[in-house]
Amino acid sequence: MFGDYAGFIVPAYVISALVLASLIVWLWLQHRARLRDLDELERSGARRRSAMKGER
Amino acid sequence: MSDAAAPSASRLWDLANPTRFLNLAARLIPILAVATIAAFAAGLYMGLRAPEDYQQGSTVLIMFIHVPAAWLAMMCYSLMAVSALGTLVWRHPLADVSVRAAAPLGAAFTFLALVTGSLWGKPMWGTWWVWDARLTSVLVLLIIYLGIIALARAIEEPSTAARSVAVVTLVGFINIPIIKFSVDWWNTLHQPASVSRLAPPAMDAVFLYPLLVMSAAYTLFFFTCHLMAMRNEILRRRVRTMRIQAAAGGSAADVR
Numbered sequence: 001m002f003g004d005y006a007g008f009i010v011p012a013y014v015i016s017a018l019v020l021a022s023l024i025v026w027l028w029l030q031h032r033a034r035l036r037d038l039d040e041l042e043r044s045g046a047r048r049r050s051a052m053k054g055e056r
Numbered sequence: 057m058s059d060a061a062a063p064s065a066s067r068l069w070d071l072a073n074p075t076r077f078l079n080l081a082a083r084l085i086p087i088l089a090v091a092t093i094a095a096f097a098a099g100l101y102m103g104l105r106a107p108e109d110y111q112q113g114s115t116v117l118i119m120f121i122h123v124p125a126a127w128l129a130m131m132c133y134s135l136m137a138v139s140a141l142g143t144l145v146w147r148h149p150l151a152d153v154s155v156r157a158a159a160p161l162g163a164a165f166t167f168l169a170l171v172t173g174s175l176w177g178k179p180m181w182g183t184w185w186v187w188d189a190r191l192t193s194v195l196v197l198l199i200i201y202l203g204i205i206a207l208a209r210a211i212e213e214p215s216t217a218a219r220s221v222a223v224v225t226l227v228g229f230i231n232i233p234i235i236k237f238s239v240d241w242w243n244t245l246h247q248p249a250s251v252s253r254l255a256p257p258a259m260d261a262v263f264l265y266p267l268l269v270m271s272a273a274y275t276l277f278f279f280t281c282h283l284m285a286m287r288n289e290i291l292r293r294r295v296r297t298m299r300i301q302a303a304a305g306g307s308a309a310d311v312r
Contacts, residue, residue, distance in 0.1 A: 002114045005179055009117050012175040016121045019168055020277060023161065027284040034291035041295065046302040 072149045074290045081283045088280040095273035102266035109263070118176040120266055124274035126169035129197060130232055132162035132278060136204075137229040140222035150286070152218035153293075155225055156208050157285030161278060163201035169194060181245055189238035190246035193231060200228040214293070 109116040142151030211217035
């Protein structure tokens with residue numbers, strides 16, 4: 001399909017796809033980890049400042 | 057400030073509330089993600105159907121991913137510079153969040169611009185790399201991005217880290233016009249601007265339209281990722297604050 005230049009075109013597209021996909025996966029895993037941290041903290045009794053202010 | 061500008065400035069400050077920003081991000085991210093997928097599908101469809109260039113043959117296909125990556129590398133840094141001003145001048149609470157969230161994305165786009173440029177350069181120029189002004193200044197941009205990421209992680213105290221990162225970001229912004237005009241100021245192997253110039257684009261529509269659609273796809277991808285990264289950074293700060301409060305409460309109880 002790409003003739004003699006397939007050896008340059010295909011790696012360029014594959015590397016781009018891998019880097020962009022890795023960004024999305026990395027951000028999604030980070031989000032899950034932060035939500036898990038928050039959940040663990042709340043279950044251990046820690047509360048957010050705004051929640052504590054609301055109780056006063 | 058004019059009366060018309062006042063409400064938009066007020067809305068910008070409304071977003072300084074992290075909870076309000078998280079709610080907005082939760083609504084916008086799915087919309088941006090769908091738009092990104094649609095733009096990528098259209099751009100790839102148009103790009104892969106483009107004819108071979110009379111000089112570059114099928115390697116012109118690399119342009120559809122190299123040029124948007126290079127544009128985004130510079131646009132991301134410009135956004136970081138504006139956010140850095142937001143940290144230093146207006147002290148907007150989300151400005152530093154924006155800088156920190158954008159830096160890894162900018163590094164990724166700069167890396168892609170360098171790699172795809174190298175894969176395009178070898179068949180066209182006969183070399184993977186030359187130390188000319190355009191390529192070297194883009195490599196410097198990657199190093200600046202990595203430096204900012206390292207600096208942000210090295211300083212523990214948040215406000216000191218924010219100010220340091222903002223100052224370094226603004227100093228590094230000098231590299232953006234150097235990248236842009238390097239092909240005009242010096243003799244480089246890299247070609248001069250074909251699209252973003254004062255004259256009409258020096259490119260046939262059959263290549264220009266797929267390039268513009270792919271650029272829109274990369275831009276939408278960037279803003280999707282930036283919102284996701286800002287959301288993560290806000291949550292990271294929330295976790296950090298809660299851990300500090302929990303530790304302070306625990307030690308106070310121990311003392312009692």
